Each structure stands twice: as structure tokens, then as C-alpha cells.
Amino acid sequence: MEWGNxxxxxxxxxxxxxxxxxxxxxxTMQIISxxxxxxxxxxxxxxxxxxAWDAKNExxxxxxxxxxxxxxxxxxxxxxxxxALPSAITASVSDVSGLEYHAPTDxxxxxxxxxxxxxxxxxxxxxxxxxxxxxxxxxLRDDIPQPEGIAMDNENNLYIVSEPNLFYKFxxxxxxx
Numbered sequence: 235m236e237w238g239n240x241x242x243x244x245x246x247x248x249x250x251x252x253x254x255x256x257x258x259x260x261x262t263m264q265i266i267s268x269x270x271x272x273x274x275x276x277x278x279x280x281x282x283x284x285x286a287w288d289a290k291n292e293x294x295x296x297x298x299x300x301x302x303x304x305x306x307x308x309x310x311x312x313x314x315x316x317x318a319l320p321s322a323i324t325a326s327v328s329d330v331s332g333l334e335y336h337a338p339t340d341x342x343x344x345x346x347x348x349x350x351x352x353x354x355x356x357x358x359x360x361x362x363x364x365x366x367x368x369x370x371x372x373x374l375r376d377d378i379p380q381p382e383g384i385a386m387d388n389e390n391n392l393y394i395v396s397e398p399n400l401f402y403k404f405x406x407x408x409x410x411x
Contacts, residue, residue, distance in 0.1 A: 239257065239258065240253060240254065240255055240256075241253075241256060242254075244284075244296070245282065246282045246283070247281075248270075249270065249273070249274030249281055249282055250268050250270045251269045251271070251294060252265050252268050253266045253268070254266060269296075269308055269314060271296050271298075271308075273298065273304060274296070274298050274304070281298055282297070282298060282299075283297050283329075283330055283332070284296070284297040284330060285333060286335040286343075287335060288335045289337070290337060292311040293309055293310065295308075295333050295342055296308065297330040297332075297333050298330070299329050300329045300330070303321070303324045303329065304319075305324065305330065305333070305342075306319070307319070319359055320359060323344075323353070323355055323360075326353070326364075327346035327349040327353065328348040330344055331346060331347035331381060332344075332345035332383050333384070336354075336386055339362075340356070341354045341356055341357070342354075345381055345384040345394070346381075347380055347381050347382060350367040350368050350377055350381065351364055351366055351367060352364065352365040352367065365392075367381055367394065372404060378394060378396045378400070378402060379397065380396050380398075381394050381396045382395055382396060382397055389405075390405075391403055391404065391406075392404040392405075
């Protein structure tokens with residue numbers, strides 16, 4: 235699905251994700267739809283922390299940062315049917331600070347700031363792999379201090395943003411034998 239000028243905006247205060255249409259020429263934004271995430275509101279600074287979008291299956295993923303950590307999958311094409319990621323998946327992380335959906339592998343990437351780790355979770359909701367964001371792992375000389383955002387591009391490059399104003403790019407080297 236081509237998004238064009240459509241954006242999803244998460245509100246930690248409301249525990250909701252808004253689908254919006256932005257008209258850049260007029261400088262306006264219109265709310266098209268809204269998904270209220272049960273249990274994500276009234277969490278002060280521990281609520282909605284990350285979202286990811288599976289365009290092919292029209293699924294929204296939304297993470298609640300902590301106390302308790304929750305990751306929900308909302309099927310937008312099926313009137314918002316929701317299922318929650320089993321808590322056993324997130325037991326190895328102390329918080330969630332970002333999400334990214336990787337379509338080629340049908341995986342959800344779960345970023346944890348405090349655990350300095352990315353979990354790769356399959357569509358069957360099993361942990362496939364972990365990437366540690368600490369010194370001496372993944373070619374890092376130092377720990378990534380406070381990873382807060384995650385994204386991937388069409389060439390399988392992985393991007394991490396971290397406070398204070400740091401940007402990391404991880405690339406796969408594919409070797410043909």
C-alpha cells in the first residue's frame with residue numbers, strides 16, 4: 235500500500251495511534267482513523283513507545299514501554315482484531331523503546347534501550363535472533379548509550395538512533411563462496 239501523505243502518529247498520553255492525511259500545500263492534517271490501545275493509556279512515561287506497520291497484511295504493531303511491557307498486533311483489515319505478544323518473548327528485555335517490521339522475513343524487530351538489545355521475533359512469535367548493542371558485539375567499539383529508534387531500508391540496512399544525537403547504520407555483508 236502506497237502511503238503518500240498518510241502517517242501514523244502515536245500518542246503516549248492517549249494510548250492511541252492515529253492514521254492521518256497531511257496536505258503539505260495547505261499545511262493541514264486530517265485524522266482518518268484511530269486505534270485505542272487498551273492498557274496503554276494512563277501510563278505516564280511508560281506507555282505507548284513504538285509502532286511498526288506491516289503494509290502487506292495491514293497490521294499495526296504497538297509497544298507499551300514497561301510495567302508491564304506489552305506488544306499488540308492490530309489487524310486493521312479485520313476491524314481492529316487484536317492479539318498480544320506472549321510476555322515470555324519480552325521477558326529477556328527490561329523495556330521496549332522501538333519497533334520495526336521487516337517484510338522480507340515477516341519479522342518484528344523489538345528494540346530495548348535498557349537491555350541494549352534487538353530481538354527479532356517471527357510471525358509465529360518466537361525469538362529468531364538477538365543483536366546486542368554493546369561494545370565488542372556487531373563491530374561496536376562502545377555501547378550504544380540510549381537506543382531509542384529503529385528502522386530498516388529496502389537494502390536491509392539497519393538504523394538505530396540514540397540519545398544524545400547519535401546515529402548508527404548496520405549493513406549486511408553478503409559473501410558468495
